[in-house]
Amino acid sequence: MSITAIMTRLAAIEAGIAGIETAFDESPEAVNDADLPAVVNMLNTGLYEYDASGCRTTHNLNLHLLVAPRGTDAGLPALEAQTQPFVRRFRVTFEQALLLNELAGVELARLRGYRYGEIGYGGRAYLGCTFNLQVVELGTTVAASTTPTVRRAGLDAIIERLCAIETDPDT
Numbered sequence: 001m002s003i004t005a006i007m008t009r010l011a012a013i014e015a016g017i018a019g020i021e022t023a024f025d026e027s028p029e030a031v032n033d034a035d036l037p038a039v040v041n042m043l044n045t046g047l048y049e050y051d052a053s054g055c056r057t058t059h060n061l062n063l064h065l066l067v068a069p070r071g072t073d074a075g076l077p078a079l080e081a082q083t084q085p086f087v088r089r090f091r092v093t094f095e096q097a098l099l100l101n102e103l104a105g106v107e108l109a110r111l112r113g114y115r116y117g118e119i120g121y122g123g124r125a126y127l128g129c130t131f132n133l134q135v136v137e138l139g140t141t142v143a144a145s146t147t148p149t150v151r152r153a154g155l156d157a158i159i160e161r162l163c164a165i166e167t168d169p170d171t
Helices: 003-015 076-083 085-095 152-167
Strands: 022-024 038-051 054-069 106-121 124-137
Touching: 003 022, 003 038, 003 054, 003 085, 054 076, 054 085, 054 106, 076 085, 076 124, 085 106, 085 124
Parallel strands: 022 038
Antiparallel strands: 038 054, 054 124, 106 124
16 A cells, blocks of 8 residues: 555545535645635654564654635634534544545544644634544564675675684784
8 A cells, every 4th residue: 555545545535525625635725715615635743563473653744624714704603613513523534434434454543633723824824623633553474584695705804703702812
């Protein structure tokens, strides 16, 4: 599974949330007012965990919901009334998409929280929410040993040098 596949699937899921005008699968330089409310997904951090069965990767993403630019004529109470319902809509949507709608390789995708308020993006300030999503990939099998073979001659030279130091302190 690739990050691109995750981003594409996220945009498809988010596009189905009531009230979302645009869900981007790639981060745009800026968001046009006609695209609002919009969601911009961005990779944040990741974690690799290894065990006997292989590597399991956890991707932490920020889903930036941009509802409206700050300083518009609508006023803060109207913007908040427009923004707040998205908190529940995102939670419900992602509770129903725990495997990102059966995306191959996904073990679990879950919202971990959100931050409500002003979000800066593309040189503008928006009222919205940043949702924290964690996507866990199924463990992948680690290939058989890929440790490079040390040249025997080089190893022999190192051993010989160490033995000389041990037997002759002046070496």
